Amino acid sequence: MAGSADLARTGFQEERMGGTAKAPVRANGRGEITALTRDREQHFRAMFEGAAIGICTCNLNGQITEGNAALSKMLGYRREGLAGLHMWELYRDDLPADRRLFSELEGGTEDFLKQERYFRLKNGACLWGQLTVSTVRDAEGNPSFLIAMLEDATESKRNAERSRTAEKMEVIGRLAGGIAHDFNNLLTGVLLYCDLLSEGIERGSRLLRHVQEIRLAGEQGAALTQQLLAIARKQVPQPRPILxxxxxxxxxxxxxxxxxxxxxxxxxxxxxxxxxxxxxxxxxxxxxxxxxxxxxxxxxxxxxxxxxxxxxxxxxxxxxxxxxxxxxxxxxxxxxxxxxxxxxxxxxxxxxxxxxxxxxxxxxxxxxxxxxxxxxxxxxxxxxxxxxxxxxxxxxxGTPQRSRAGQTILLVDDHSSARNSIQRVLHHAGYRVLQASGGRRAMKVFAESEHRVDLLIADWMMPGMSGQELVAKLRQQNSELRVLLISGYHNPKDAKPDLSVELIRKPFASSALIERVREVLDRKGDS
Ligand SMILES: Nc1ncnc2c1ncn2[C@@H]1O[C@H](COP(=O)(O)OP(=O)(O)OP(=O)(O)O)[C@@H](O)[C@H]1O
Ligand SMILES: [Mg+2]
Structure with a gap:
C-alpha cells in the first residue's frame, strides 16, 4: 500500500537515500525478504523510532499512516491516535495555500516543502513547528508516499520575537532622539513665550486663559516627548529633592x-x-x-x-x-x-x-x-x-534663591526660537545676555565681550561644536567659568565625566530656568 513505512518494499528508495550497501536491496522475485534486507529494515526502523524529531509517513492525501514516538510525544497523541489523522487536523490555521502545496507534492510537480507554522496539540495548546515534507517515489518514479518531519521551533521563535522587540525599541529610540531635539526646541519657545505673555496680561482676563491653554498644550507635547525618550532610554534623569x-x-x-x-x-x-x-x-x-x-x-x-x-x-x-x-x-x-x-x-x-x-x-x-x-x-x-x-x-x-541679576550670561543655541525665548526670559529677570548661534561664534563673543562672562548656557547638541566641546575650550581661558548645559536629549555615554557642568532639560518653564541659573551662580566658591 502506498504510504507504508515498510521501506523494504521500496528498494529503489533505499538507493536514493544513499544506503551504505553497494548492491541494491530488493525483495527477491518470490516476495521473500532476505536476511540482509531484514537487517536493513531493522536499522531504518530503529532510526525512525529513535529519532529526536517527530517523523511520520503520510499517504499522498496528507493522511498520517504512522508516526514515531517523538511525534506522538510532541503533539500529545498516542501512536494509534496519530495514524489516520489528516495533516490539516494538526494545523492551527488551515490555509488554502497550504493545501495547494500538498497537492503539488501529490501531483509530483514538487518533491519537497518546508514551512513554519502553528500546530495544534491534543490538549488544545499550540506549538510553533518547522515542518519538512518530502515525496518518496516508486521504482517508476511516481509519487508513492510522503515523509513528514516536525521539529518544535517554539523556543527559537520566542528568541526571534525577543530580538524583534529589541529592534523595535532601537528604532523607536532613534526616531525619538531625532524628533526630540527639534521638538524640544520648538516647545521651549512655546512655553517660555507663554510665560512671558502671561506676565504681561492682567490676571483674570480671557486672554490669560487662552495663553494658559496654549501652555497646557505645550506641556502635553513635552510630556509626550519625554515618554518616548524614557522608553528609548535616551532620557537623562536629573534627580533633585522634590515634594x-x-x-x-x-x-x-x-x-x-x-x-x-x-x-x-x-x-x-x-x-x-x-x-x-x-x-x-x-x-x-x-x-x-x-x-x-x-x-x-x-x-x-x-x-x-x-x-x-x-x-x-x-x-x-x-x-x-x-x-x-x-x-x-x-x-x-x-x-x-x-x-x-x-x-x-x-x-x-x-x-x-x-x-x-x-x-x-x-x-x-x-x-x-x-x-x-x-x-x-x-x-x-x-x-x-x-x-x-x-x-x-x-x-x-523649594525655597527661592537670592537674585544674582545684573550678571552676564553667554547663551549659545543653534535653534533661534529656543535661543530668543530663553534670552527674553533671562533679560526679563535682569541678566545681561550675550547671544551666539554656535560654538565658533560664541568663542568670538566670549573673547571680545567687554563684560566678564559669569555663566555660559549652551545647548548640548549643536552642529559643528557641541556644548561640551565649547565648555572645554572656554574653560582653557577661564577655568572658573560656570556652565549650565541644556539637554534636549543625549546619550549619557557621550558625557565627559571630567567636565563639571549642570544640566537643564528642554523644554522648561521660565521659573525653572531662572531658579537653575540662580542655583548655579550662587553655588559655594562664588565670589
Ligand atoms: N487603572 C486601570 N484600570 C484598568 N486597567 C488598567 C489600568 N491601568 C492599566 N490597565 C491595563 O493595563 C494595560 C497596560 O497599561 P499601559 O499604561 O502600560 O498601556 P496603555 O494604557 O494600554 O497604553 P499607553 O499608556 O501606552 O497609551 C492597559 O491597556 C489596561 O488594560
Ligand atoms: Mg497607559
Whole structure:
C-alpha cells in the first residue's frame, strides 16, 4: 500500500537515500525478504523510532499512516491516535495555500516543502513547528508516499520575537532622539513665550486663559516627548529633592482638563511629607500615565483619587513617601495583571493605547529606588501605589534663591526660537545676555565681550561644536567659568565625566530656568 513505512518494499528508495550497501536491496522475485534486507529494515526502523524529531509517513492525501514516538510525544497523541489523522487536523490555521502545496507534492510537480507554522496539540495548546515534507517515489518514479518531519521551533521563535522587540525599541529610540531635539526646541519657545505673555496680561482676563491653554498644550507635547525618550532610554534623569505634593499640585490643572467633566478628580495630600530625590519631569510622567489609565478605565465616568502619604515602614533611613492613584473603573482580570508591565501590552484598541505607559512608570520608579503596588479586581476599580524613598528635608528644597541679576550670561543655541525665548526670559529677570548661534561664534563673543562672562548656557547638541566641546575650550581661558548645559536629549555615554557642568532639560518653564541659573551662580566658591 502506498504510504507504508515498510521501506523494504521500496528498494529503489533505499538507493536514493544513499544506503551504505553497494548492491541494491530488493525483495527477491518470490516476495521473500532476505536476511540482509531484514537487517536493513531493522536499522531504518530503529532510526525512525529513535529519532529526536517527530517523523511520520503520510499517504499522498496528507493522511498520517504512522508516526514515531517523538511525534506522538510532541503533539500529545498516542501512536494509534496519530495514524489516520489528516495533516490539516494538526494545523492551527488551515490555509488554502497550504493545501495547494500538498497537492503539488501529490501531483509530483514538487518533491519537497518546508514551512513554519502553528500546530495544534491534543490538549488544545499550540506549538510553533518547522515542518519538512518530502515525496518518496516508486521504482517508476511516481509519487508513492510522503515523509513528514516536525521539529518544535517554539523556543527559537520566542528568541526571534525577543530580538524583534529589541529592534523595535532601537528604532523607536532613534526616531525619538531625532524628533526630540527639534521638538524640544520648538516647545521651549512655546512655553517660555507663554510665560512671558502671561506676565504681561492682567490676571483674570480671557486672554490669560487662552495663553494658559496654549501652555497646557505645550506641556502635553513635552510630556509626550519625554515618554518616548524614557522608553528609548535616551532620557537623562536629573534627580533633585522634590515634594510629591508639589508635583501633584502643579499638574492638577492639566489632569482635570485631560480627564474631562464626566470624571471627578479628588486630591488628598499628606500634611507634611518629606521630599524624595527624583526627576520632576519623570514624576509628572508617572502621575500622568497612572491618571490617564484610570480615566481610560472609566469610559462612563467615575472618580479618580490622587493622594500622597508618608510610609514610615519603607526601607531606608527616612521611610518612604507614597503617591496613590485610585479609580472606580473596570478593574483588571488576572491575565491583564500578569502582563501589565510588558512593553506593548495593551487591552486598548489601536490608536488608543501603545502599551508603553506602565513600562515607563516601572522604569522611572525602580531607577529612583521605589516600588509599585497594585490592587485591582474586575469591576471593582484599581489602585496603584508608587512608593519612593524619602530623604531628609533640606531647607533649600523649594525655597527661592537670592537674585544674582545684573550678571552676564553667554547663551549659545543653534535653534533661534529656543535661543530668543530663553534670552527674553533671562533679560526679563535682569541678566545681561550675550547671544551666539554656535560654538565658533560664541568663542568670538566670549573673547571680545567687554563684560566678564559669569555663566555660559549652551545647548548640548549643536552642529559643528557641541556644548561640551565649547565648555572645554572656554574653560582653557577661564577655568572658573560656570556652565549650565541644556539637554534636549543625549546619550549619557557621550558625557565627559571630567567636565563639571549642570544640566537643564528642554523644554522648561521660565521659573525653572531662572531658579537653575540662580542655583548655579550662587553655588559655594562664588565670589
Ligand atoms: N487603572 C486601570 N484600570 C484598568 N486597567 C488598567 C489600568 N491601568 C492599566 N490597565 C491595563 O493595563 C494595560 C497596560 O497599561 P499601559 O499604561 O502600560 O498601556 P496603555 O494604557 O494600554 O497604553 P499607553 O499608556 O501606552 O497609551 C492597559 O491597556 C489596561 O488594560
Ligand atoms: Mg497607559
Amino acid at each position: 510629591l505634593n508639589e508635583v501633584v499640585s502643579s499638574t492638577e490643572n492639566m489632569l482635570r482638563r485631560l480627564i474631562g467633566e464626566q470624571i471627578e478628580l479628588v486630591i488628598a495630600l499628606a500634611a507634611d511629607p518629606r521630599p524624595v530625590l527624583a526627576d520632576e519631569a519623570q514624576l509628572r510622567q508617572v502621575l500622568l500615565n497612572l491618571v490617564l489609565n484610570a480615566r481610560d478605565a472609566m469610559p462612563h465616568g467615575g472618580r479618580i483619587t490622587v493622594s500622597t502619604k508618608a510610609d514610615r515602614r519603607f526601607g531606608g533611613g527616612h521611610g518612604g513617601v507614597c503617591l496613590m492613584v485610585e479609580d472606580t473603573g473596570c478593574g483588571m482580570d488576572d491575565d491583564t495583571r500578569a502582563h501589565l508591565f510588558e512593553p506593548f501590552f495593551t487591552t486598548k484598541s489601536p490608536g488608543h493605547g501603545t502599551g508603553l505607559g506602565l513600562v515607563t512608570v516601572k522604569r522611572i520608579v525602580s531607577e529612583a529606588g521605589g516600588t509599585i503596588g497594585i490592587k485591582s479586581e474586575t469591576g471593582l476599580g484599581t489602585g496603584i501605589e508608587v512608593t519612593l524613598p524619602a530623604i531628609e528635608a533640606s531647607p533649600a528644597a
